[in-house]
Amino acid sequence: MAEDLNEKSSNGQIQSDSDHEIGQNNITPFGLDIHNPVFLVSGISIIGFVLITLMFQQGATDFFGWLRPFLTSTFDWFFLGAANIFVVFCLALMVSPLGKIRLGGADALPEYGYLGWFSMLFAAGMGIGLMFFGVSEPMSHFGSSMGGISVENGVRTDWAPLGAAAGDPKAAVELAMAATIFHWALHPWAIYAVVALSLAFFSFNRGLPLTLRSAFYPLLGERVWGWPGHVIDTLAVFATLFGLATSLGFGTEQALAGLNYLFGWGTGNVAKVLLITFITSLALISVIRGLDGGVKILSEINIVLAGLLLAFIIFVGPTATIFGTIFSGGAAYIKEIIPLSMPFGREDTNFSQGWTSFYWAWWISWSPFVGMFIARVSKGRSVREFIFCVIVIPTLVSILWMGAFGGTAISQVIADAAAPVSGAALELKLFVMLKPLPLATITSFLGIILVLVFFVTSSDSGSLVIDTITAGGKIDAPVSQRVFWCSFEGIVAATLLLVGGSGALNALQAMAVSTGFPFTIVLLVMCISLFMGLRQAYREGV
Numbered sequence: 001m002a003e004d005l006n007e008k009s010s011n012g013q014i015q016s017d018s019d020h021e022i023g024q025n026n027i028t029p030f031g032l033d034i035h036n037p038v039f040l041v042s043g044i045s046i047i048g049f050v051l052i053t054l055m056f057q058q059g060a061t062d063f064f065g066w067l068r069p070f071l072t073s074t075f076d077w078f079f080l081g082a083a084n085i086f087v088v089f090c091l092a093l094m095v096s097p098l099g100k101i102r103l104g105g106a107d108a109l110p111e112y113g114y115l116g117w118f119s120m121l122f123a124a125g126m127g128i129g130l131m132f133f134g135v136s137e138p139m140s141h142f143g144s145s146m147g148g149i150s151v152e153n154g155v156r157t158d159w160a161p162l163g164a165a166a167g168d169p170k171a172a173v174e175l176a177m178a179a180t181i182f183h184w185a186l187h188p189w190a191i192y193a194v195v196a197l198s199l200a201f202f203s204f205n206r207g208l209p210l211t212l213r214s215a216f217y218p219l220l221g222e223r224v225w226g227w228p229g230h231v232i233d234t235l236a237v238f239a240t241l242f243g244l245a246t247s248l249g250f251g252t253e254q255a256l257a258g259l260n261y262l263f264g265w266g267t268g269n270v271a272k273v274l275l276i277t278f279i280t281s282l283a284l285i286s287v288i289r290g291l292d293g294g295v296k297i298l299s300e301i302n303i304v305l306a307g308l309l310l311a312f313i314i315f316v317g318p319t320a321t322i323f324g325t326i327f328s329g330g331a332a333y334i335k336e337i338i339p340l341s342m343p344f345g346r347e348d349t350n351f352s353q354g355w356t357s358f359y360w361a362w363w364i365s366w367s368p369f370v371g372m373f374i375a376r377v378s379k380g381r382s383v384r385e386f387i388f389c390v391i392v393i394p395t396l397v398s399i400l401w402m403g404a405f406g407g408t409a410i411s412q413v414i415a416d417a418a419a420p421v422s423g424a425a426l427e428l429k430l431f432v433m434l435k436p437l438p439l440a441t442i443t444s445f446l447g448i449i450l451v452l453v454f455f456v457t458s459s460d461s462g463s464l465v466i467d468t469i470t471a472g473g474k475i476d477a478p479v480s481q482r483v484f485w486c487s488f489e490g491i492v493a494a495t496l497l498l499v500g501g502s503g504a505l506n507a508l509q510a511m512a513v514s515t516g517f518p519f520t521i522v523l524l525v526m527c528i529s530l531f532m533g534l535r536q537a538y539r540e541g542v
Contacts, residue, residue: 038230039470042237046488050495068510071517072357073349079360080343080352082520086190089527090387093197098534099384103197104204110380117377119299121390128251128454130184130306130401131447135429137183138406139421141176142413169414170328176410177329178336180402183355185333185395187341188363193390194523195371196378198530200386204379205537209473212236212368216525218532232522233469236368239519240469241485241492242511243365244462248493250427251455252276257427258448262441273494279452280490283459287482298460302453309446310404316437317408325407330399358509361516364523372465383534409433459489 053060072079093099102108110117198215208214213229220228252275259265286298314322343352378386409429412419424432431444463486468474471481 038233038237038472041230042234042241042470043484043488045238046241046492050491053495054498064510068358068513069353071510071513072361073353075517076349076353076357077343079357079364079516079520080341082364082524083187083191083360084341084343085524085527086194087186089531090190090193090197090391093531093534094384094387094391098531098538099387100382101201101205101534101537102380102382103200103386104379108204108380110378112377115303116300118389118393119303121374121377121394128247128254128451128458130398131430131451131454132250132254132427133180133184134401134405135409135421135433136426137180138176138402139409139413139429141179142172142406142410143422173325173407173410173414174328174332175336177325177402177406178332179340179351179355180406181329181333181395181399182337182340183359184398184402186337186391187360189391189394191360191363191367191523192370192374193387194527194530195367196374196390197383197386198526198533199372199375200378201383201530201533201537203375203473206533210372210375211469211473212372212522214473216529218536219525219529235515235519235522236469237466239365239367239515240369240462240466241489242515243362244369244458244489245493246362246509246512247366247458248276248279248455248489251451251458252279252493254427254430255448255451255455257425258431258444258451261428261431262444262448269498272498276490276494279455280459280486282452283456283463283490284483284486286456286460287463287486288479298453298457302450302457305446305450305453309443309450310401312439312443313404313408313434313437317404318411321411322404322407325410326400326403329403329407333399358513361513361520362509363516364520365512365516367519367523368469369462369465372468373461405430405433408437412436459486462486462489 195212195215199210199212202208202214202217203210206214206217208217211233213224213232216224216229216232223229224232252272253267256265256267256271256275260267265271340356374390378390381389409421412433413422420435421429421432430447434440434443434447437443463482466485467482470485
């Protein structure tokens with residue numbers, strides 16, 4: 001094992017010349033602290049991507065329209081199989097003796113309380129997604145389970161993976177909730193946990209830089225500071241940037257749709273660019289303030305606002321129906337998780353390819369960003385506590401959220417098949433669902449605020465992460481570098497939205513899938529490396 005070839009100090013930290021190697025690769029033009037070649041390769045490549053996409057817009061539109069369905073239909077078995085491995089791996093670590101290892105050492109204490117920790121987990125992990133899909137996804141699955149056919153962005157979304165439910169609203173609700181929760185519970189958070197736990201362990205327990213390459217030290221040894229490490233970190237930058245751009249695209253579409261719905265502000269290209277510019281400016285302010293002064297405060301504010309909106313819907317909406325949907329949906333998810341997870345022998349290929357494959361690729365493309373962010377704020381937690389809090393608790397919250405938002409919308413359709421929410425566009429379903437409830441204008445505006453603040457927290461925390469990777473794992477690189485990456489996130493999101501035209505979200509999704517595919521391989525190897533590192537630490541008793 002490569003790790004055994006290096007001397008360790010008494011507290012288990014690896015004694016290597018890694019700091020010297022990274023220092024050799026850092027250059028400091030204009031007061032910057034750039035990890036060469038990761039910064040240069042990723043920065044130049046992204047600039048080139050933006051320019052080429054803008055120069056050849058029609059060709060780019062056609063390419064994006066082909067790319068996503070090709071990857072998700074050809075490699076659906078790969079995405080589904082990999083995600084299952086991540087879930088089993090994390091749960092096995094949690095119940096194994098390795099679970100008692102503490103991130104940062106036996107005497108390490110948590111730097112953040114549970115409220116601040118959970119707030120940052122959710123704000124970074126899936127805030128915009130819950131707002132966008134909380135109503136739209138349960139509605140889509142419910143309609144198809146009832147025997148209807150839905151078309152979204154030119155893609156059929158009808159499916160029947162768990163048996164026929166046509167004509168049976170109760171069964172259709174259970175199927176819809178099981179399918180929705182499946183995409184927002186154990187599997188995505190296990191993907192995040194693999195990356196976060198790897199980074200936290202090798203950084204806090206082994207003293208290695210907080211960057212993706214460090215997680216492969218047991219396998220590669222000192223070679224992680226050479227070209228293999230450069231490739232891993234560069235892939236992480238690409239995955240993070242395009243994964244973020246996808247989420248920012250969803251957030252922009254939904255926020256603009258809400259503003260237009262309430263105030264008639266328009267949803268054209270100019271409005272999209274102006275909104276992205278405005279939100280990116282707010283993110284820049286948060287980036288400059290840093291983790292505790294920006295991201296943490298905004299995350300806690302957003303969790304409180306999200307909690308208020310959730311409580312309002314539960315107690316003002318159809319309360320009994322919501323609680324029934326939460327419990328029946330959660331039970332259906334547990335019952336059907338294995339059939340939904342199977343990558344082979346499926347007749348409902350649209351569900352596995354059009355929904356699940358995209359979701360897993362999207363989560364994986366987000367994993368370097370969310371994983372590193374979670375790692376930075378998780379020092380002092382045991383491996384067992386970490387996995388439980390990062391996987392199990394978010395799963396319970398997702399069941400509650402989807403049951404409340406999706407259950408309310410579905411109840412409106414069951415009561416009246418012609419309810420406006422049934423025919424509303426994806427980005428409008430949340431606001432149309434809120435309209436029949438009291439204080440609809442206020443709650444809809446609160447929903448817009450939530451989307452925008454989640455937008456900001458995703459952008460600024462993503463900038464901090466990309467900056468850390470491209471600075472060779474340093475968490476105190478110059479602020480100007482964070483400003484650079486924060487600005488480029490907005491530019492990439494705006495470019496893909498503009499070029500995509502009516503299929504703008506498809507363009508964003510295509511890039512997320514294309515970067516998620518190679519990074520899936522990285523994560524599978526990371527599981528092996530993490531197990532090797534934890535086993536070695538357990539044997540050493542550190």
